[in-house]
Amino acid sequence: MNQQITLEQELNKYFNYSSFRLGQKEIIEDILQGKDVLGILPTGSGKSICYQLPAMLLEGVTIVVSPLISLMIDQVKQLKAMQIKQVIALNSFMDPADRKMIYNNIHLYKLIYISPELLQQKELIRLLQQTRISLFVIDEAHCISQWGHEFRPDYLKLNTIIEKLNHPRTLALSATATPDVQQDIIHSLNKPRMVKHIYPMDRTNLTFCIEEVTDEKEKTDQLIQLLNTYYVPTIIYFSSRMVSENVAKLLSEKLPNRNIAFYHGGMEQMDRITIQQQFMNDQLDVICCTSAFGMGINKGNIRFVIHYHLPLQLESYIQEVGRAGRDGKSSVCLLLFSNNDFYIPLNLIKNELPSEEMLSSIFQYLYRLFTERRGLPTKDAEIENLFQLNEIQWRFLRYQFEKHGMIAGNRINFHEENWKQNYQEIEQLIKDRTSIKEKKLNEILQWVHDKGCLRKSLYKSFQPFYSEVKEKCCSNCGFSWSEWNPAKTNIRLDEETNWESKLRKLLLVEENEKF
Amino acid sequence: MIFHCILLECCNQIQTERTASSIYHLLRGRRSIQTVQDAHLFKLERYFGIYKNLLRNHFNHTMELLQFEGLLKRVNSSQMVYETTPATADWFTDIYKTPFPFESFAGLAYHEIMDPFFDRLLLLIQTLTNSKMDYFSFIPVIDNPVIETWVKVFYRKVKNHEEKYLKIIYQELRNILQYVSSDEAGLFIDRLTGYKNYGMSINQLSSKYNLSVDDVQLIIVNIIHRLLSVLHNEKNNYPFLAYIINDISNATLLSNSAFQTSHLLGQGYSIEKIASIRNLKINTIHDHLIEIAFYETDFPLYHYVTKEEHQDILNAIQKTNSSKLRDIKQQVNNDISYFQIRLILALHHKQI
Secondary structure, X not given: OHHHHHHHXXXXXXXXXXXXXXXXXXXXXXXXXXXXXXXXXXXXXXXXXXXXXXXXXXXXXXXXXXXXXXXXXXXXXXXXXXOOOOEEEEOOOOOHHHHHHHHHOHHHOOEEEEOOOHHHOHHHHHHHHOOOEEEEEEOOHHHHOOOOOOOOHHHHHHHHHHXXXXXXXXXXXXXXXXXXXXXXXXXXXXXXXOXXXXXXXXXXXXXXXXXXXXXXXXXXXXXXXXXXXXXXXXXXXXXXXXXXXXXXXXXXXXXXXOOEXXXXXXXXXXXXXXXXXXXXOOOOOXXXXXXXXXXXXXXXXXXXXXXXXXXXXHHHHHHHHOOOOOOOOOEEEEEEEOHHHHHHHHHHHHHHOOOHHHHHHHHHHHHHHHHOOOOOOOOHHHHHHHHOOOHHHHHHHXXXXXXXXXXXXXXXXXXXXXXXXXXXXXXXXXXXXXXXXHXXXXXXXXHHHOOOOHHHHHHOOOOOOOOOOOOOOEHHHOOOHHHOOOOOOOOOOOOOOOHHHHHHHHOOOOOOOOO | OHHHHHHHHHHHHHOOOOOOHHHHHHHHOOOOHHHHHHHHHOOOHHHOOOOOOOOHHHHHHHHHHHHHOOOEEEEEOOOOEEEEOHHHHHHHHHHOOOOOOHHHOOHHHHOOOHHHHHHHHHHHHHHHHHHHOOOXXXXXXXXXXXXXXXXXXXXXXXXXXXXXXXXXXXXXXXXXXHHOOHHHHHXXXXXXXXXXXXXXXXXXXXXXXXXXXXXXXXXXXXXXXHHHHHHHHOHHHOHHHHHHHOOOOOOXXXXXXXXXXXXXXXXXXXXXXXXXXXXXXXXXXXXXXXXXXXXXXXXXXXXXXXXXXXXXXXXXXHHHOOOOHHHHHHHOOOOOOHXXXXXXXXXXXXXX
């Protein structure tokens, strides 16, 4: 009993929440007792508290491995905004001098976010070996699994790192992991005695709606009509940066009473922060974005999540719609689908891994470097530019070359027989991974065309049960727009004034102030 | 239009003497001696570093667009070399009727201090307004530890006097913004972030003011340059704004790497020795030397060339009336290296 009171008080002290949400407390209690834990919690349920609170309570340092740098940076910013300052995000894009300074003071931090590729660094591992690690967290743990939708090769090496760090207690977290993937995580980490905390991901306050349209025009018409009816905070997801910009522009023209902007990974850092915060702050109420938006966004009153393009798999769909209605109020998830949409994700899948031609020209390039007694260029961007590879493609290849011993650091080790075999293995791997992705795409297509309850078919591969919903369940269970009447949210439309009064208002200077 | 105009003006000055890449590097403010020299040589100092995040693809695409509109002619199919056309002159006459103060750009003078100035101002305003409202859970718009540290130190000094300082900022900004048009002042203020009031992104400004994304960024830079120039001349009228850049306005112009080389030179190490200590190519150290020669007032030139060689190179520069290295090399004694020519060229342009 005593401990119970303490945990809730601690939660309140550090994070200003009065009570735990589903699953958090159970996971935290197990961690504090020194157990290894696998936690599957739905998006938006406050997964991060599961390690942030223990990090504050345990002596020593908590390490969080996270696959996305932007996500780490967001988390650190939010923690700092909550006055938790002993946090830092380490990644390979940092200035080496800055990183060095942090390394020298590593014991001063309670919570350190690290990108998986940085954990390959010997210097960092040595440093961590001398540091007291109280908890090792693997965020987005489904990245460990080849069957997961976001496989990250670096994650496969985490088991050896945990070993090198002398087996600190370990927490693996994910929002989207099918039973197969859960098994993969436990197996890959080599921790068969992990305690599993699996919570259902279905959300009863979400209504699922699929509308088939014939073309783009019909999609935008439908958007205009709906946004004219529902004045609520809305996210519209796109697969393409350019389309997100274009539609945002069109909607702004047609809907002068709404505040609409776009957001994607190609924007300058300052503009990304600005747009994100405008949305949090209700200065914006409609965001047209790619999947880059939303991670780490903690806004309770998002009422409407629209997919303009088909997502690549059900996992990301569940994650993205999971941002709606976190305050528990009724919210709608609409997917606009036209038969042409099939080709966009198919192309995206193709571009995720290097093509056969790329593979063969890179092998030739490596061979040439070897014969000229040169090493790999130190800058990844150089190779990426040379072969027109994207970052993900090159990361994949680099890992494969390392794994097969073809390169070690920047040195190239040539061995004719082995290289031939390696080539075939990598080629096969690309084929396999592509076919997994295509399978995932097929799953979501099947879901789109399912005639039965969309809620049921959406969740069935992730969990054995789901809660049935009587009203506003989905478009196949008879949902009609007239049933949905969410309260209008206040939209700030700034009136235009002259610049001097604008400046006065910004700087909070009284109108009748004399100087 | 502003962006296009600047590109055309650069082409007009450079013509076929350099490839278009030189313009790209100039606008991005590349810290190479070649780019700085070109800025002087073609009298384009004011555009140095005014568009630091210009992307290569976008630049190439815009050059092609200008070519398509008949304002540029590509003279070489394998290299990006352009010259202006008769249509360019007419276009200029038209465009200069719209009043935009191109001549107020001062890139070479301000490219270093413009970002710290604006970033410090932005974060300071965000911090002071939020702190005044006792709201400490805001996400800083500037994500740069160096700027953050500066603002933190400043904030500690003025804590609990937020209102007083906000009034001072208001007064000074209101006065200094009289130097720009009211539209420009409005755009500048729309970019600023206060308490629960995040500033507009470049794209939002672009649609609000009906300007291209390029032009919005260039206008902001232009405004900042004008403000910096006012601050330079009337420091005493704007004590607070002047304070923001007090510690950076006199910083060395040398790049960090050249600065390290300069330090080692000062300790008496040879070029070869420095190259091996720093694990850099000799060529790189040569680049540093040229940079140092360009910026430092008492560079020991005759350590690197004899008086005769110096004269020989100067003669060749006059004779060829060109700054192409190969042309000059052909006119001088065989023993004279490219490095020596570049060194003399650098000093030559410094005097112009």
